Amino acid sequence: MGLRRGFFFLIVLLFYFSLAYAGELASQEAVNYYNEGVKAQKAANFAAADSAYQRVLLLDPYNPKWQKFILNNRAVIYAQQGDLEKAEAAFNDVLVMDPNYQPAKLNLGFIYEQRRSELESIKYWLGVLKINLDEVKPKGFVIEEGLKTENK
Secondary structure, rough: OOHHHHHHHHHHHHHHHHHHHHHHHHHHHHHHHHHHHHHHHHOOHHHHHHHHHHHHHHOOOOOOOHHHHHHHHHHHHHHHHHHHHHHOOOOOOOOHHHOOOOHHHHHHHHHHHHHHHHHHHHHHHHHHHOOOOHHHHOOOOOOOOOOOOOOO
16 A cells, blocks of 8 residues: 555656646746747737737736736737727726736826826826825915116
8 A cells, every 4th residue: 555655646746747847838938929929019010929929828828927918018009000099998907907017007108198188198197107296396386586686
């Protein structure tokens, strides 16, 4: 019985390490496809970028990091193609996943600049840049001082 348990334990251990190694290979392959997608996106080859991003999600479908990065990059593609409404929705979806994800916040600011009023855009940028308007605005009315005369 002891030999059988030892053999079983060895098989389980080997299985565990082979899965871990396979996961490591899949993760590296996902990184490669992601980088390929970014490169294609920068070259404005949006179909190739989307294809590479799909492969990343197939290799590592439950990794929230990839989901966030890829959704942000897809939103940029929507904006680059002129679909600002779809881009805004996607950036907002990213911020639901991770409210502190700075690239999505900054990208959403660019969308607000183009789609909304200037005042909304300014308020948004102040929030993203963590500028408290109450701290930087004057504390009271500004009174113009009297003009100085020159005595010659």
